[in-house]
Amino acid sequence: MFCRNCGKELAGAPEFCMNCGAKPMAGTSFCPGCGAPTTPLTEICTKCGARVAKAIKEKTWKPTAAGILCIIAGAIGVIAGMVVAALIAAFGGIVWFFGIGWLGVTGAPLIILGIIAIVGGLYALKRRIWGLALAGSICALISPAGILGILAIIFVIMGKDEFK
Secondary structure: OEOOOOOOEOOOOOOOOOOOOOOOOOOOOEOOOOOOEOOOOOOEOOOOOOEOOOOOOOOOOHHHHHHHHHHHHHHHHHHHHHHHHHHHHHHOOOOOEOOEOHHHHHHHHHHHHHHHHHHHHHHHHHOOOHHHHHHHHHHHHHOOOHHHHHHHHHHHHHOHHHOO
């Protein structure tokens, strides 16, 4: 076995390389099977045929854009819900529909969906928990800024392989 960081041969399976102090599989510069130089994109060593660590994929703009769109749509939803709640406070006794204040029925869900969209947007920015990022983008679709939610859903789905 060879250190992937410095290329020196290692005896056994040590936790750290005695030459460079790094974990033996932490680097991307050398093949762990023969010690030949490799690049970060190398998946199989051309000298010995050993499989090296998976190639590092570059991050794209899609999850970042989805996160930003979710956060904006969520903020718009929360603000709209607060406006509706303020209208309830101002005109609560006047506007009634089947015995229920119809503004009250729409105010709280807007705030809740907006919060879920914001949380989903934050997870999309971190590229963590794809399902929560998707749920946030769906909630962004239901918010008053629905077009942002459509774009967020598309970008979250397109960037699924970047999530951990």
